[in-house]
Amino acid sequence: MTDDFSTHGFYAKLSEGELSAIRCESCSSYVMPPTSICKNCLSKNLEWVKVSNIASIVTFSEIHVSNKDYQSRTPYIVAIVETNEGLRLPGIILGVTADKVHIGSPVLIEINQPSSTFPSRYYFKLRDRASD
Ligand SMILES: [Zn+2]
Incomplete structure (x- = not known):
């Protein structure tokens, strides 16, 4: 592979x-x-x-209507993030509401195994600026 x-x-x-x-x-x-x-x-x-799993938010949007795989998770935040290497990835930010998300906010890119409840292979998690 x-x-x-x-x-x-x-x-x-x-x-x-x-x-x-x-x-x-x-x-x-x-x-x-x-x-x-x-x-x-x-x-x-x-x-x-x-590549680094540390990134920052380039842009984001809150989704209210989705396909069957994600509808139960609405509303949720999708974002494009940029890694330390300058690579941009699209994905979902878990566990936050739109009022907590800002352009430039630091995120961690976390990997998960796909499941029937969450088909993505990676997701973003807001990172506290103070915690490294
Ligand atoms: Zn080349």
């Missing part, structure tokens, strides 16, 4: 408990969303690298 430079490979890494991204070995650019060629230099010389 190591050489699977695709979204499937990304989720396979998550299943192993690692938040990972593809990085180009030629120019060191990150290749996200996952694909098998570097968008910066067109190299196919790629590697999976572990």
